Structures are given as C-alpha cells and as structure tokens.
Amino acid sequence: MRIRLMISILYLILGIMSVYTNVIIFFIPLLTLPLIRFHVGTKLSREYILLDIVIAFIMYFASNSVLNCVIYITLIILPAYSIIKEQEKESINYPKLIFLTGTIIWGGLLVQGELMKYYGYSYYEAYRSLISNMFVAMNSEIYALGLEELMLSMYPSTLFVSAILLAFITVSVNQKRVSQDSMINQLFSFRLSKMIFLIILLAIIMVFNTDIMYLSEIGMNLIFIVFILFYVAGMWGMMSYVIMAKTTPVAKFLGIIMMLIVLPIAPIFPLLYGFFDAIFNFRRIELVV
Numbered sequence: 001m002r003i004r005l006m007i008s009i010l011y012l013i014l015g016i017m018s019v020y021t022n023v024i025i026f027f028i029p030l031l032t033l034p035l036i037r038f039h040v041g042t043k044l045s046r047e048y049i050l051l052d053i054v055i056a057f058i059m060y061f062a063s064n065s066v067l068n069c070v071i072y073i074t075l076i077i078l079p080a081y082s083i084i085k086e087q088e089k090e091s092i093n094y095p096k097l098i099f100l101t102g103t104i105i106w107g108g109l110l111v112q113g114e115l116m117k118y119y120g121y122s123y124y125e126a127y128r129s130l131i132s133n134m135f136v137a138m139n140s141e142i143y144a145l146g147l148e149e150l151m152l153s154m155y156p157s158t159l160f161v162s163a164i165l166l167a168f169i170t171v172s173v174n175q176k177r178v179s180q181d182s183m184i185n186q187l188f189s190f191r192l193s194k195m196i197f198l199i200i201l202l203a204i205i206m207v208f209n210t211d212i213m214y215l216s217e218i219g220m221n222l223i224f225i226v227f228i229l230f231y232v233a234g235m236w237g238m239m240s241y242v243i244m245a246k247t248t249p250v251a252k253f254l255g256i257i258m259m260l261i262v263l264p265i266a267p268i269f270p271l272l273y274g275f276f277d278a279i280f281n282f283r284r285i286e287l288v289v
Contacts, residue, residue, distance in 0.1 A: 029170035074108020102167035234274030
C-alpha cells in the first residue's frame, strides 16, 4: 500500500502543478505506466479505488481546476482500470481492450472539450479552424458549402479516431511483456461481432428521426464511428494475409509498408473487407470484438 500511495501522491503533485493540461495529449498514456505496473499481480480492490477518488478530490481543491481532475480521471485512472481489470483475466483480448479503452477516453475528451471552453480553448474550435482553413486552401466555395457543415457535425466521431489512437498507445506501452499472444498478433487475427449491424440499424433509425433535436446528428456520427471500426478491422485483416504469406521476412515487411501507403488512399477496400468479414468470417478466426 505504501508504494501505491506514493504513486497516487505523484499523480496529485502533477495535477496541482497543472502538468495534465500542459503536456501534449499523446504523452498522457505514458502516465498510466506506474499505476498499471503496480497492479500486475495486485488486485484492484475497493481500497485502491477509494484512494484514487480521494486524490481526485484533493487535486480539485488544491489546484482549483476541475479540468486537471477530469483529465486525471478520464485519461489516466479509468483507462488504467480497464487495462488492469483485463490483465486480471487469464487471457487478454487486446483488440477488444483497445476499443473499450478508446471509448472511455473518447467520453473523457468530449467532457474535456466542453470544460475547456471556460478556459478560453476548445477542441471543437481548433477542429473548426482546421476544417475552415482546409476549405480556404481548396478555394472552392460552392463545393465547401454543404461539405464543410457536414464535416463540422462529424466532430464527435472525428474525436473518436484520436481516442482510439490514444487507446492504442496506452495499451501498447502497458501490454504484458510475458504473454502467450502479443497485441500485434491479435490485431492481425480479429474480426468484428455481428452485433455491430444492430448498431448500424439503430444509427439509421436515428438519422431519419427528425422529431428529436440532435438525434439525426448523433446517428450520423454513430454511422461514421462504425465505418471507422470496419476500416480498422479491415486494414488489419488485409495486412494479415501478407503476414501469413509463405515468403521471406523482407518481402512481408515491404508488403506491409506498401499496404500502409495504399490503404489510406483507397479506404473503400479495407472498409468493405471489414464489413463482409464481420458477416462471413473469411479467415475462420475466433477472436471477436
């Protein structure tokens, strides 16, 4: 308990010093390392959870900033908890863990985006500025009229991409070094559950429901998020064929590099593969997310 208390006090000091609000967001996952390393072999009991809650309250009153507290909870504590609880199991489903952790981080980023408005900054305003500058560079007013507004409405789902990337970094730096199956191997051998099609159906119903304010916009973002999941699953699935090919390591390496260059340019191919793989399970794999 003494070591765990010292780790928690370290998080408290960083919060009081406003490190969380000043550090580049993609470095935040590294701050989960001490907490997760401590809980390798040590169960996450109620005493430890209570300690983290107390630290959050002290951090708020000592720094007089709710933003530091929210970042501490949503980008460090809750993602760490999801990894710790998964590591307590005999086997770890890394793709599922990445999506779960990403969803937690996504919720945290949405909350932070709203809170940051009170501090003179907003993720959404930065996103709006980026989109506006992009269309100014395109120099096409007619083309930009509807598309710019559509892209602005896709802000929550665009933020989801950042959350998944943060989750990937967080899980990567914290994966078990001694494991029967590595995270990368699992990413090459998973598919999406058929339950995702129920989410698509729900999203389509929401899109065409104009009676409730913002419901249609939520549905559009939900569809875009599903497309992101199909794309990610399809990209890893297509690359798995290169990995499993009976050829030299150099040829496999070059093949992966080529796919990483080509697939983002032609996103329809991994998107379609991820969609149909969820239905037909082309590779006959059992690891499902």
